[in-house]
Amino acid sequence: MTDKELALKERDSYICLNYIDFLSSSCKKRWSFVDAIYGVMPIFGMVTKNSPDLPAAPSERLKALALQIISTQVSDEINIARLITLAEQQHIERFEILLPYPLSQQQLDVIREEYVKPLTLEQHDDRLAVSMLAFSH
Numbered sequence: 001m002t003d004k005e006l007a008l009k010e011r012d013s014y015i016c017l018n019y020i021d022f023l024s025s026s027c028k029k030r031w032s033f034v035d036a037i038y039g040v041m042p043i044f045g046m047v048t049k050n051s052p053d054l055p056a057a058p059s060e061r062l063k064a065l066a067l068q069i070i071s072t073q074v075s076d077e078i079n080i081a082r083l084i085t086l087a088e089q090q091h092i093e094r095f096e097i098l099l100p101y102p103l104s105q106q107q108l109d110v111i112r113e114e115y116v117k118p119l120t121l122e123q124h125d126d127r128l129a130v131s132m133l134a135f136s137h
Contacts, residue, residue: 015059015095022070058090077107081114088132097128
């Protein structure tokens with residue numbers, strides 16, 4: 001089954017990423033020089049390492065890959081935009097992010113600017129619901 005077929009199968013599944021856990025793991029991570037450069041310099045783009053150890057389910061793969069791109073060295077807005085980009089690459093069109101605090105309207109605007117493509121961001125207390133419009137039919 002292809003990645004896209006797996007994503008379609010899970011499309012109606014509930015996915016919630018715990019941003020707090022990602023930040024905690026990022027603090028404990030041993031960074032190589034290259035990891036550090038990619039983590040703090042968005043100009044180099046977002047690079048993830050696909051390995052055979054990654055889970056097959058798109059939601060679990062998203063969580064595993066997110067650990068590679070979340071960095072305490074950049075703003076929450078950039079990290080969240082990276083998560084959205086990663087979800088798009090995994091053909092996940094809807095998911096939620098559990099945040100440590102509700103985001104301001106300004107922060108939501110920065111995320112939209114960073115991601116560039118059309119999307120819907122709905123905040124419900126400390127949860128951010130993300131829907132990417134590029135997948136709409």
